[in-house]
Amino acid sequence: MPHGPVGDFDLNGKIVLITGGGGGIHLELAKLVLAEGAKVIIADLRLQPDGEEFVKAIPKTVFFQETDVAKWAELKNLIKVSEEKFGDVPDVYVAGAGVFEPPSSDFWEDNEDERYAYVDINVNHPLKLTRIAVTALLSKNKKGVVAIMASMAGYMGQDVAPMYCTTKHALIGFTRSMGQTDRSQGVKVVTIAPGIVRTPLWLNHPEKQARYGYTDDIAIDAIDVAKGYMKIIKEGKYPGGTVFETSKAGERTIGTWFVSPPGFDPDTPVEGTSVPQEALDQAYQPINDILKKERGTGKTVK
Template sequence: MQIKDKVVLVYGGTSGIGKELVCKLLKLGAYVVFTGRNQKNGDDLKEELIKEISSKDEESDDSRVLYHKCDITDWPSHILIYSEVKEKLGKSIDIVIVVAGMMDSSSIIDDSEQDGIYRTIEVNLTGAAKANRVAIQHFLKEKKAGCVINTSSIFGLCAAPLGPLYAASKHGIIGLTKSYGNLFRSTDIRVNCVAPHFVETPMLAYGSKTVVDKFGTITMDNCIDAYLRLIEDDTLNGDILTISTEKSYVEKRYGDEIQERLDRVCKKRREGELDKIRDKFGYPN
């Protein structure tokens, strides 16, 4: 899928990877809608981006960039974004990138009912699951090709003994991505995921400096390039693009021979689910 003139929704676009994505996508000619929880941060970034656009003698109003305050765990907030985009841009969303997330800093010795202790899973996994479902339903209703990109982590592939809830949420993102990608394979609705190693972002401050220094970090440019690849490469669906300090590579699709066996056994059920989707939406073909 080309990027120019597409409408891209970036969840968590006011800082870190999300902010860099917003800036890059605008430079590549996309219409960008970004979300965040802090109204001032969102408004300030939007104003900054509009000034930058104006200085280049491009569209000088806010017609290429929108900010929407959003709690990713709140279903109505997701729905409102799509209607607002349609109203203000006269276009519908083509690409959804879920970057919004938080780090788990709790310890196993903490009270299990402590306020907010499971917020990491609510934001990173439940919120992302809602964003995915709303996006896919949107593409089906609009009868259009669509691209969803989720964000996992090195800890979606490995253990994180000091952040088990964070690791659980990021493992869950990979399962979500593979499952939707498997369901919609051979269609023009694609769901993929980026799993970066350590990136220099504000969230990195929550980690161990010793571990990060020894393991190394990847550049923000390499990280952003991975998202762009998943937008542009229509052959990828249900894939996990891992970015390490040495290289970027696609993880083995759908796991191993066990997954292939499951696909054969569940073929009729998968086809039945797609038939239900087609009956309701008349899409995908």
């Protein structure tokens, strides 16, 4: 028999697992779910200083597990951790860990021999975490929520960041493909798609700020995205398959067909939701330098 949709979801007494919760958006989310009476497992490679303070201050209801999300065994281990620390499997699974154009995995630099590690972190980790969540929740006959961090880049495209855009496209397609799982199994899979956000991803990397034209005045705060997460996790009006956008233009649910620009008027784009040409030119320059070296060499592979 069908389990039925999740509907409104009270977080009081629930267990929330958050990958990438060591700082930024997902640390803010951890604080919000804790305030509603949830227990929290933060899974990340490391904690930012504010994350360390958060975990130390509330050791009985917040637990940090060092985790490399690209390693499936470490993702699976989080279920065991939850059962040992809090007595049950998680009710909510937030796939928040992700990277943006890291030098170690770059399309244009083409510096990997076997695979793009970027895809393991940004795509394979959320997909595998979702599968782990479905198995764990069904094993305990529980309803639950999977919330995935995507981006507005998931329905845009820029060849200055082709891997990032591609991975976020994949997550939006995956979320839409999982809509029926809410109705049939009671496991709701939803995605949040922010614009530019003021987080350590930018603040700790001035070289990326300079290359991609980041400034504080075009970014929203991490807490704004965390509040968006809370809506799609808790409120039944956001069913499985929902893609929820939050940016300088405000919040909206993105339909499957014919996505219009944020602000709804293509002639007057909202600041912070489009990329100025001078910023694009600046971001393209390192790519142009790479490709200039390849042109006319006669070499077909590196």
